[in-house]
Amino acid sequence: MALRHFLTLQDLSKAELETLLQRAVQLKNQHRDGIDSRPCEGKVMAMIFEKSSTRTRVSFETGMAQLGGSALFLSPNDTQLGRGEPVEDSARVISRMVDIIMIRTFGHDRITTFAEYSSVPVINALTDEFHPCQLLADMQTYLEHRGSIRGKKVAWVGDGNNMCQSYMNAADMLDFELVIACPEGYEPSQALLDKFSNRVTVVRNPAAALEGADLVVTDTWASMGQEEEKKLREKAFAGFQVNEAIMELAAPDALFMHCLPAYRGLEISDTMLESKWSVVWDEAENRLHAQKALVEFLLAEMAK
Ligand code: CP
Ligand code: NVA
Numbered sequence: 157m158a159l160r161h162f163l164t165l166q167d168l169s170k171a172e173l174e175t176l177l178q179r180a181v182q183l184k185n186q187h188r189d190g191i192d193s194r195p196c197e198g199k200v201m202a203m204i205f206e207k208s209s210t211r212t213r214v215s216f217e218t219g220m221a222q223l224g225g226s227a228l229f230l231s232p233n234d235t236q237l238g239r240g241e242p243v244e245d246s247a248r249v250i251s252r253m254v255d256i257i258m259i260r261t262f263g264h265d266r267i268t269t270f271a272e273y274s275s276v277p278v279i280n281a282l283t284d285e286f287h288p289c290q291l292l293a294d295m296q297t298y299l300e301h302r303g304s305i306r307g308k309k310v311a312w313v314g315d316g317n318n319m320c321q322s323y324m325n326a327a328d329m330l331d332f333e334l335v336i337a338c339p340e341g342y343e344p345s346q347a348l349l350d351k352f353s354n355r356v357t358v359v360r361n362p363a364a365a366l367e368g369a370d371l372v373v374t375d376t377w378a379s380m381g382q383e384e385e386k387k388l389r390e391k392a393f394a395g396f397q398v399n400e401a402i403m404e405l406a407a408p409d410a411l412f413m414h415c416l417p418a419y420r421g422l423e424i425s426d427t428m429l430e431s432k433w434s435v436v437w438d439e440a441e442n443r444l445h446a447q448k449a450l451v452e453f454l455l456a457e458m459a460k
Contacts, residue, residue, distance in 0.1 A: 158457040161271045161278045162450060163264075165288045165325040173295075173329055176449050180296045183452075184445040187222065194224025195452055199255040201227040203281070204237065206261040207380045211416065212281045212289065215443035216258055223448055228254070247273035255458075256451060262381060277454040279447075284318060284381060285345075290415045291322045292446035295330060297439045298371060301411055305332050311369035311406070312336045313362045313398050314423055315389075316344030319375045319415055324348050327355040337365035339392045362396055366405040372433070373413045374398045374423045390422065399425035403433050413439050 161167055168176065186192065201220045203213065213229065220227040232238025237246050243266055250257060251274040259267050259278060264285040271278040280288055298305045310332050312320050320336060321344045327334040334356045336344065343349065343358055359365050366372055377393045378386040403412065412433035420426045429436050 158460045159275070159277065160454055160457045161274075162288060162454060163267055163271060163278065163280045164286050165291055165322060165329055167288075168329075170329050172453070176292065176453055177296050177299055177446070179452070180292065180442065180446040180449040181300060183448050184296075184442070187445070192222050192224075194222075196220060196223035196225035196255075196455060199223075199225035199455060200253075201225065201451070202230055202250050202254040202257045203227050204230045204235075204250075204257065204259045204261070205281075206232050206237075206259075207282065209260060209281070211440055211443050212258075212260060215447055216281070219444050219448040219451060222444075223451060225255070243269045244273045246270070247278075248275070251275040256454060277458060279450065279454070282318060284379070286322050286325070287318045287415065288322050288325070289443065289447055289450070290319060291326045292450060293439055293442035294373070294413055294415070295326060296442045296446045297413065297435055298411065300438070300442075301435055302370070302409070305330050305371070307331065307333075308370040309333045309335065309368060309407075310371045310373065311362075311365035312338075312373050313365060314338060314374045314393060314396055315342050315377055315379070316358075317375060317379050319373070320344050321348055323373065324352050324356050328352050331355075335359060335365040335369070337362040337396065339396065342389075342392065362398075362402060363405055366402055369406045369410055371411050371413065372398060372403060372406055375415055376417070376419055377423055393423070397423060397425060398428060400428065400431055403428075403431070406433070411435050416440055 217227040247270045257278050258281045260281040262284050264283040267280055316338050336358045377389045414436050
């Protein structure tokens with residue numbers, strides 16, 4: 157038995173990540189051809205959401221059904237976790253009953269503690285620090301549209317948030333250059349910048365990041381939990397909008413991604429999602445296929 161968690165992309169080896177992305181493409185094609193293998197017959201996933209979600213919930217729940225298993229939606233309003241039962245106790249109890257657990261929460265330490273006490277695989281479905289499942293979908297999307305991302309230039313425009321930090325992990329694992337354009341005070345963690353200084357740089361001017369970029373990515377300026385900073389952030393991020401005019405600086409065949417939900421008129425122009433560069437709907441769909449590949453992988457490791 158090999159108990160493996162997926163708390164950041166770095167929990168996979170580079171080779172495992174590449175294989176998983178290829179498997180995601182294969183599962184997508186098979187599903188479109190009407191062939192769903194059902195390796196999770198009888199398996200149950202617990203989905204713990206301490207923050208809101210559309211894509212993550214729908215993709216995991218649908219994915220488990222397509223794999224032959226089922227999923228339980230657990231919100232803090234209805235569980236004892238929400239009333240203060242310790243993470244350590246909840247992890248030990250829930251993991252004795254289900255086969256795999258997905259958690260969306262605030263501090264990353266909450267999920268690492270949960271994983272430490274869990275007897276089944278734990279998947280990070282977003283913390284304040286990382287969103288690795290979204291990176292699986294993004295990297296699958298790039299692969300499908302443009303082939304390997306190795307050696308390409310990726311521009312991150314906006315907040316140095318959980319998505320940005322997951323892109324830093326991806327740059328290291330898939331060997332691409334990442335240029336982050338963010339205002340002062342909104343950088344990703346210094347520890348990660350130091351760790352990936354060979355792959356990642358920070359600039360203050362979005363145009364410098366976009367120059368010749370093969371992929372341009374942004375996200376909301378105010379993440380979940382930062383609602384009170386929204387107005388302050390709108391001021392700080394003025395000039396960091398991704399729009400059609402700035403996209404002209406990117407490579408001629410550049411792609412644009414956004415994990416969604418998006419705020420038109422803020423981090424993107426009103427029409428950016430519908431522009432010729434945008435692959436955001438494929439990106440959103442790929443959450444389903446990439447996570448099916450992930451669940452299949454983690455449960456196969458457990459069975460070893
Ligand atoms: N991109 C993403 O994780 O979306 P949700 O918050 O809707 O799950
Ligand atoms: N950075 C965003 C991503 C939402 C999917 C947030 O954490 O709210």
